[in-house]
Amino acid sequence: MTATGTALAEPVERVPTRWTVAISVANLGVFTAWFGPLQVLLAKQAESLAPHGKEAALGLVAGAGAAFSMIGNPLFGALSDRTTSRFGRRLPWTVAGALGGAAGLALLAVAPNVAVMLVAWCVVQLMLNAMFAAITAAVPDQAPHRQRGMVGGWLGVAQTLGVVVGSGLAAAAGGLVAGYLACIVFLLLATAPYVLLRRDSVLAARDRPPWDWRAFWISPRRHPDFGWAWLTRFLINLGNAIAVVYLLFFLQDRVHYPDPDGGVFVLTAIYAGTLLLTVLAGGILSDRLGRRRIFVLVSGLVVAAAAVLLALVPTWTGAVTAAAVLGLGFGVYTSVDFALLTEVLPAAADRGKDLGVINIANALPQVLAPAIAAPIVTNLGGYPVLYLVCAAFGVAGSVLVYRIRSVR
Template sequence: MTAETIAEPTVPVPARWTAFISLASLGLFTAFYGPIQVLLAVQAKALAPDSKEIVLAVVSGLGAAFSAVANPLFGAISDRTTWRAGRRRPWMVIGGLGGVASLAVLAGAPNIAVMIIGWCAAQFTLNAMQAAMFAAVPDQVPHRQRGMVGGWLGVGQTLGIVVGSLLAAEAGGIAAGYLVCAGFLVITSIPFLLTRRDTVLEPTERPRLSIRDFWISPRRYPDFGWAWLTRFLLNLSNSIAIVYLLYFLQDVVGYDDPEGGVFILTAVYAVTLLSTVVTTGVWSDRASRRKVFVCWSGIVMSAAALLLGFWPTWTGALVSAAVLGLGFGVYLSVDFALMTEVLPAAGDRGKDLGVINIANSLPQVIAPVIAAPIVTYLGGYPVLYTVSAIVGVAGSVLVFRIRSVD
């Protein structure tokens, strides 16, 4: 692998590159969150109205398991890709097209089995796209810009949640919702894919890949291990809080239009998130500090979960969404920058970021397993949101175990 390929970048990326990767992030997370926020829950209710919670838990959990495999796998493959078109962009194209096809399968799913197949395929292919896209950041962006770029990726992710919820709720049905999200992914990805900033690996320099490469020893790389655990716990807290949000609005709050309610809450969350996501990323870059931002963001998110649990009204949900947005905006930009600064090897950026991203997807598998029995048998939503808050505080505190990053 050439020194030029693996060297830490020093030349700042132009604003145009940042804008285009943020736009691609918007499309990707629209394709993720249109289903996650609305469509999967509505489809589960339509196909199995008497067991919608269990069906949604199974579909979400299996899909997340596929994402946990796909992210590090395609990160590693893109690290070793020797095509003239580059290492990252080809896999963005392949993953994006696979995601479009998978969403089309979901649009026509006649039963739960096809729904499971479609969502597992969507998670596998869209995570292939995400792995390649996010690996482009440490390839191209110097350390002093990563908080800012992470902030703009957070803008794309946040607006993707809003746009996905809106398209899913207003497209005119389940099938239309999936197809509109797929079309939006294509449109928003094209500008970034047409840029020419990508690293190229010579065929003679491609390292071999084995199953052992996916194990990163926390004993040998303790900061990487603590960073992974911190991200896992904070994402688990968030996943526990949102997995049954639509049903919470429907069954506990008694909101007349739960699908529309999810969109309204998402919009409130997005507005407050956008007020912090870029500014705190820039602030973190200038202060050269990451951990204190991650810690306090996690504590604020935990407070939002407690508000949901003990103020189960529409007003309480609105306040909770606003608080969550403030905390998650800080977390999105600064945590991403922190993660890129604890990667063990420059030549394995894609694979190592993929391993870190398991901490995003694995909570989606575990959260329904935790949430379903709590909601059904162990105290309901107040207990669920208390558990979410406790997990979030634990992740916030453990970030200070990281030693190599301030």
Template sequence: MTAGPTDSPAGPAGPADGAGTLAGRGGTEARPGRAGRLGGVDGPWVAALSLANLGVWVGWFGPLQLLLARQAELLAPDAKASALALVTGVGAAVSMVSNPVFGALSDRTTAAAGRRIPWVVGGVAAGAAGLLALARAGSIAAVTAGWCLAQLGLNAAFAALTAAVPDRVPPGQRGLVGGWLGVSQVAGILLGTALAASAGGIAAGYAACAAFALLAAVPYVLLRGDTCLAPADRPVFRGRAFLAGFRIDPRRHPDFAWAWLTRFLMNLSYSVSTMYLLYYLTDAVRYEGDADEGVLVLTALNAATVLATVVVGGVLSDRSGRRKAYVIGSGLVISAATLLLAGWQTWTGAIVASLVLGIGYGVYTAVDFALLTDVLPTAADHGRDLGVLNIANALPQVLAPAVAAPVVTHLGGYTALYALAGTLALAGSVLVRRIRGVS
């Protein structure tokens, strides 16, 4: 099943709050390009943004799905599990910190090319350098250092690309754009895995992922469709004030706080429900074939239904002008899928659950992203605020092992594990109703 990595309390923050506000204070508006059918961003810009995001996801998941595990097995055959946990755990910590920091730095960038593009260029270059360093790593320490560099670079690019959506996309198109970004996520996981598996070795796999990440960003950079900040409008940098900005007061911005919490709960549910899938097939389902192939089948089925629903869900939410109903409904579908895994522990049940989970997660991915961009506290800090929200994506991946292991071992096995995942998704769905500034 696919993994999820890694958005004014008074209402949505569209282009009038982003590029328009900056222009009104002396900044430069984004180059609009050809108007799309909905009067917002056009098809080439959405395609270029999605392709650049695809490159970032390939850079992440080629290593995560295959290459890091193979490298840990090669370098530390007697302690491969703990070595892999060390590398991915440190990398996740770097991701949680770097994403909001680079997002905040891009908010303050006054380059002629725009606020975000320099960080996309520098980010994919640093990410590719990290991947190439991994290709030459000869120890677990070197692997950890290379993966941290890759995480730093790719998170810088991802933070800038994500912030471009509230900068440029009007609220009525954000579900559509969020849907295509969801497609790039799923496709990136599959393509990253395919490149890693077919390149002809660990070093070649890293090189293939690095090359794709670099090339995928080129069309977005060449379009130069970015908002600009005039040097006179850039706030004076003060370290203490910069760090204090990452603490967003939930009393002043309750919609943002509830959006963060609901995303955290939904991602924790997803991480808990997918991390032991291989063991679930062998220990609970008693799958008679190759369990690795069984996981691959379930992942493919899940990805198919995600791809079938992610753009459709986003478009429908745009046309209806409603976000919460779709997020709540998709959360209930995700909860139902996890409860199927808890109560119907057969191969047929696993197949049905994977299909249902993909339907719910596809709609959730597109519409929740659009909802998050509608509750950002300030137009001047889109990158920082989306980075803070992205912590709700990374933190569950760190916490999931600590949550899931004692449940499986001591508190009821896989039935209890998937019941817990369903409860977390249900809680996330219900709490979406606390968001007041979005329909």
């Protein structure tokens, strides 16, 4: 067991490359296990189990899973904050999350009806969020401030590749059962190197914070920098979610692209490619300069520019250009904003729980986006107004980052 000093102390020693690689590969496993079902398998399964109500079945399963995701991340983050195992406070939940997620995926593979499918997917969401919460909290536990942009960049690379690997495994496996089994095997194999490193800090029982349900509310009055960081992330993610929710219909009804399904795939691939170009470089440069806010500001404005392009140039060329620009901006944002967030956490004793609360700013926009987008598209100006609203959210999130005072 590698103990890296007092569990609640700020880390000062640089993390080795092997740890950064291992935690990134584990994160790749999480996102592969998430997006294999989300991109491919759940839709096929809904069609198989409820051929005459597949849309409603998929919406029910995905919506319930999203609710469990929003609950699970801060809950398991708080539990890991209070874990006094001799193996550390994060690794036990990494293992439990991987094994529980694998069990949920196995149940999905044999689900005989929509009810079992729903329960199984909620188990997957709950347990993978336990693992994700532990992995995320391990970064401020282990990595000093001057490395967090770089580590955040590698985690961003893993997240992006996880969407591609998950979709590819699910599509290439040749069936529902084989697809779920492929995701299970990849998840467990990707988690093993990180767990075997056994790099975690042990929390002494005397340092364990008491359990208090009220602690899940973090007062923006008492912790204004945390509140502003949450709000900026929420606004930028809300703009991004609104931009994506009707992308297929935008290509079909506004751009009149002949193959909108294929068009979405092409735009997603372009976005992922340009994101990978900047996600790591942005984090490393931010570490070296010791600055975060200017990177978040500029990247948010670039994201907003992509939305303006979609509003003003509703053509296939405009959409391709916007996808490339969006990836460039969101790549820098992904790594640097994560590093910034780890530097405004209110207390070392609650890193896992607080990062879980931050992650609600990622999940909640996915729930709100359809409700905001639908009336705009149908009654309030259509797609030009929709994408200008996206840009407005992006600009607001970017500018408000300068309300954070404790980070440069």
